[in-house]
Amino acid sequence: xxxxxxxxxxxxxxxxxxxxxxxxxxxxxxxxxxxxxxxxxxxxxxxxxxxxxxxxxxxxxxxxxxxxxxxxxxxxxxxxxxxxxxxxxxxxxxxxxxxxxxxxxxxxxxxxxxxxxxxxxxxxxxxxxxxxxxxxxxxxxxxxxxxxxxxxxxxxxxxxxxxxxxxxxxxxxxx
Numbered sequence: 815x816x817x818x819x820x821x822x823x824x825x826x827x828x829x830x831x832x833x834x835x836x837x838x839x840x841x842x843x844x845x846x847x848x849x850x851x852x853x854x855x856x857x858x859x860x861x862x863x864x865x866x867x868x869x870x871x872x873x874x875x876x877x878x879x880x881x882x883x884x885x886x887x888x889x890x891x892x893x894x895x896x897x898x899x900x901x902x903x904x905x906x907x908x909x910x911x912x913x914x915x916x917x918x919x920x921x922x923x924x925x926x927x928x929x930x931x932x933x934x935x936x937x938x939x940x941x942x943x944x945x946x947x948x949x950x951x952x953x954x955x956x957x958x959x960x961x962x963x964x965x966x967x968x969x970x971x972x973x974x975x976x977x978x979x980x981x982x983x984x985x986x987x988x989x
Contacts, residue, residue, distance in 0.1 A: 818856040820845070826861060827868050834864075842881055843867060873898060933972040951985070958986035 824831050837843040838854070843864055845854035856864075863884065870880040875898055883891050931939075940950060957965040965986070969979045 816858055817847075818861065819849075820854045820856070823856045823861060823864065827864055829864075829868070837864075837867065840877065840881075842877065842884075874902060931972065933974050936972055954982060954986040955988075958983055 818826070820834050821831050824834050834843065838845065843860065846857045846860055847855040849855055866884065867880055870883055871877075873895075875883070875894070879894050879898070883894055937950075945953075954965070957968070962983070966979060966983065969982060970976075974982070
């Protein structure tokens with residue numbers, strides 16, 4: 815059975831020793847055993863628990879929610895994750911609003927605002943991910959059907975000229 819000392823375990827997930835000591839202090843991740851020299855000893859099960867903790871933290875969950883997620887399953891866990899998803903969506907919306915405001919302030923100041931990701935880059939990323947031309951067209955149709963204004967805004971954010979946006983939206987509106 816594989817075991818880890820605290821520094822070894824911390825390194826497996828890219829955390830510091832002090833973070834694991836903190837998790838121990840707050841009861842989030844306790845060592846399964848102690849050595850004769852009183853070193854903390856962690857098991858594979860502890861490593862898997864720590865990986866789940868890291869995953870939840872990467873999703874932006876606070877430690878209190880991480881603890882709850884580790885202690886519950888099923889519907890209560892899903893509710894916590896759904897809550898975080900809603901919060902993330904709100905944060906993204908707020909950031910997009912800030913981005914639009916900053917871009918408009920730059921335009922007022924006479925500065926051009928290049929898109930963060932342009933059409934060429936976006937299409938290249940989709941192709942690299944294995945998305946076919948036919949799938950991209952289906953994606954545009956679905957986007958146009960569900961959220962036409964957002965579809966237009968997304969296309970504009972890629973720096974696509976209005977004439978091309980009109981063409982894309984016209985073909986997307988066809989069944």
